[in-house]
Amino acid sequence: xxxxxxxxxxxxxxxxxxxxxxxxxxxxxxxxxxxxxxxxxxxxxxxxxxxxxxxxxxxxxxxxxxxxxxxxxxxxxxxxxxxxxxxxxxxxxxxxxxxxxxxxxxxxxxxxxxxxxxxxxxxxxxxxxxxxxxxxxxxxxxxxxxxxxxxxxxxxxxxxxxxxxxxxxxxxxxxxxxxxxxxxxxxxxxxxxxxxxxxxxxxxxxxxxxxxxxxxxxxxxxxxxxxxxxxxxxxxxxxxxxxxxxxxxxxxxxxxxxx
Amino acid sequence: xxxxxxxxxxxxxxxxxxxxxxxxxxxxxxxxxxxxxxxxxxxxxxxxxxxxxxxxxxxxxxxxxxxxxxxxxxxxxxxxxxxxxxxxxxxxxxxxxxxxxxxxxxxxxxxxxxxxxxxxxxxxxxxxxxxxxxxxxxxxxxxxxxxxxxxxxxxxxxxxxxxxxxxxxxxxxxxxxxxxxxxxxxxxxxxxxxxxxxxxxxxxxxxxxx
Numbered sequence: 001x002x003x004x005x006x007x008x009x010x011x012x013x014x015x016x017x018x019x020x021x022x023x024x025x026x027x028x029x030x031x032x033x034x035x036x037x038x039x040x041x042x043x044x045x046x047x048x049x050x051x052x053x054x055x056x057x058x059x060x061x062x063x064x065x066x067x068x069x070x071x072x073x074x075x076x077x078x079x080x081x082x083x084x085x086x087x088x089x090x091x092x093x094x095x096x097x098x099x100x101x102x103x104x105x106x107x108x109x110x111x112x113x114x115x116x117x118x119x120x121x122x123x124x125x126x127x128x129x130x131x132x133x134x135x136x137x138x139x140x141x142x143x144x145x146x147x148x149x150x151x152x153x154x155x156x157x158x159x160x161x162x163x164x165x166x167x168x169x170x171x172x173x174x175x176x177x178x179x180x181x182x183x184x185x186x187x188x189x190x191x192x193x194x195x196x197x198x199x200x201x202x203x204x205x206x207x208x209x210x211x212x213x214x215x216x217x218x219x220x221x222x223x224x225x226x227x228x229x230x231x232x233x234x235x236x237x238x239x240x241x242x243x244x245x246x247x248x249x250x251x252x253x254x255x256x257x258x259x
Numbered sequence: 260x261x262x263x264x265x266x267x268x269x270x271x272x273x274x275x276x277x278x279x280x281x282x283x284x285x286x287x288x289x290x291x292x293x294x295x296x297x298x299x300x301x302x303x304x305x306x307x308x309x310x311x312x313x314x315x316x317x318x319x320x321x322x323x324x325x326x327x328x329x330x331x332x333x334x335x336x337x338x339x340x341x342x343x344x345x346x347x348x349x350x351x352x353x354x355x356x357x358x359x360x361x362x363x364x365x366x367x368x369x370x371x372x373x374x375x376x377x378x379x380x381x382x383x384x385x386x387x388x389x390x391x392x393x394x395x396x397x398x399x400x401x402x403x404x405x406x407x408x409x410x411x412x413x414x415x416x417x418x419x420x421x422x423x424x425x426x427x428x429x430x431x432x433x434x435x436x437x438x439x440x441x442x443x444x445x446x447x448x449x450x451x452x453x454x455x456x457x458x459x460x461x462x463x464x465x466x467x468x469x
Binding site for chain 1: 271272273274275276279280283308309310313342374375376377378379380381382383400402404405406428429430450452453454455458459
């Protein structure tokens, strides 16, 4: 059920661009990367289509290529006047500062926070919690109380942590949002993992961005009904299967407020 | 002749977007912490993100409160954005700790009360009739990213002084000040530099005053 008290705030539709060496890529289940274009050009297209926000995920390993990504962030911020979140390889407050200075509004952190949770409080006390998006790659697991575990390395390794408990703990340390990515649903196009979203919603009062599994426009409204404040997708947008406008229309048809 | 605008550089955050958005509005922009440059520019933007106490510390370290005070004494325009708006009020309360603001306006910045915090995303505003800030901008949404706000507007102007124009936003059970136009001092709780075309129109309205 939509939360009636919040109809004034629009559900955000967020295209995600996986950036490697200055180019946008999106893998099927994060393997077999396919090139889908120039990130700055794609950011402009998404902005024109009505995207509420953009996320760049820097999947580059080397520091040289990270410099390239910073340039991409700067060039995007010069031309696109909607919020930009950048994640990938963030481990310290200095990393956050570098990205904010380059033109990011928010920074995503994933493995860096798993390895050293205190960094969450270090970042939020310096820059405010609103700059920090905790990215969680969650997978179903019978070994954790919630039924979901945290994974790393694109889902290939278990972090041996309960995903819902991790969200709760990180929220207490000072994050502004959770980017909740289902590794089970990612790449399937069968829809978001609604149980994962509901479990996280029950555990935290910070905004939840649902990610992983979007294939049809109707899937996005299901994620919001399950408790998501924002919805994120990559390949359905990159390969032209859906436009941001299609998703917003489906959300509107389902009774949700959009911009 | 382009207006020259100074964006006050006193801490962290994405200042590049503020500079670019004001440039896009047709001004010549400099990012500076220099007292005289900031005091003398045609317009001054005071940005701000993060914790109130931390922002006020940073602002005072560059004498930002004095720069604002000097400008307003000479009716020189100032635009506060996000915590840069909150800083114009009397005080902020975070985790029970009270920090003094610039006190250009009476009022208290407090934590919002809603099930989901921060208030993050695109929301509507209720602008008063006759608002210059929102002139020509109808039915648009602006981008917010904050956990604190001002619930009560306390300044009452007596004639012949014009009343401040106060704009409000509702989020869940809470209602807070989302913009103020008070003579040369304007401010927004949302981020016009991140609010697409609506934000660009608002910045042009401000630049039109300079």
